[in-house]
Amino acid sequence: MTDLLTVDDLRLRYPGRGLRAARPEVLRGVSLTIGRGETLGLVGESGSGKTTLGRAVLGLATPTGGRIHFEGQDITHVTGRRRRPLAKDIQVIFQDPYSSLNPAMQIADILAEPLLAQDTTSADARRTVGRLLDQVGLPSDAAQRYPREFSGGQRQRVAIARALALKPKLIVCDEPVSALDLTTQARVVNLLIEIQRETGVAYLFITHDLHVVRHISHRIAVMFHGELVETGTAASVTTDPQHAYTQSLLLAAPIADPDGQRERRLLRKQAREAGHTFAR
Structure with a gap:
């Protein structure tokens, strides 16, 4: 399997202020890979550094050491305009589907926004919005509705559709089902698996729940205090952890x-x- 993403000895320390000028490292030499079409589950409790790693891949946190390569390109410190082309290939699904969607915008506008930012025509954007709604199992009339008119699971489907709009190669899923009830969690996870089969997209699936990550992941990496302490197949890590x-x-x-x-x-x-x- 060809590596799509490579993280090599990544370190990150957030700058401190005043008496907290020397803050501890959040990431301490993390190394991992994600293949094309693969799901790597990143597991750890709150404060382990897993979300910070996802933010570093997305360019939302600046590493203080190590390297991140995407398709062989060093993207460790790519920012601003140079980062914009990467948005087409690397997308994100956040934990809270409501706060990640603009409540003042209709769903059609929310889904069309990333397309128009990449210079897609309005007509093509409208056609793509219809395809995306169908892909995530939402009715076509959802396009004219607002986020508040949907359940939590439906809003997360909208967030998934937005992440898929630009046909990315990698999606960082940051606790995408932790705010949902168990039944809805299962539906959303199954939807992500189905989409991966159809599109070949890769996932970095960040969670604290080993049971959820076992269902969706090919491999699992376990993070503790900014370090990876165990990596292996989903079956081995969740049935015979070392x-x-x-x-x-x-x-x-x-x-x-x-x-x-x-x-x-x-x-x-x-x-x-x-x-x-x-x-x-």
Whole structure:
């Protein structure tokens, strides 16, 4: 599989102010790859650095060391006008589908905006909007409605459609289903899988939930305190984790079986007593 994205020894430290001039590194030498058409799940609890890594790939956070290559091109410090052509190939789906959509704009305008920014004609943009709505399973009359008129799951479908508008090669999915109920989560994840099969798009799927990421990912990378502590196939990481932190994350995920859940609580207690106080 040809690597689409390569992150090599990436480091990032946010600048401090006043007494906090020397802030700790958020990313500490992170290295990973994503192949064309592949989903890499990036897992870790809040504060682990996983969202910062996604922001660095998107050009929203500036690395202080290391390199990011996309299709062989060094994009580590590409900003401003030089970044604009990359927007066609690298898109994002944010966690909150409502705050990421302009409430004053109709869905048609929201979806047409990135197309028009890339000099697509109005007529072509309208045709593309209709195709995108169909692709994410929304009716054609959704184009004339506003984000507030949709459920959370439907709004996330709009956000997915917007990310797909420019036919990207990579989409950074930053906790895209964590704000949704379990049933809607499953529908959105299945939609992303279906779209990947149809288009060959690659995903960097950022989440704290090992169960969700197991369903969608080909490989999983586990992040703890700005470092990758385990990487492997989705099956191996979620069924036979090698690192104590990954084991703790797996034990922290709730399951429907009461007896199994009690056993997990016991195992977590034993882990805490052994000094493995990773996941909350």
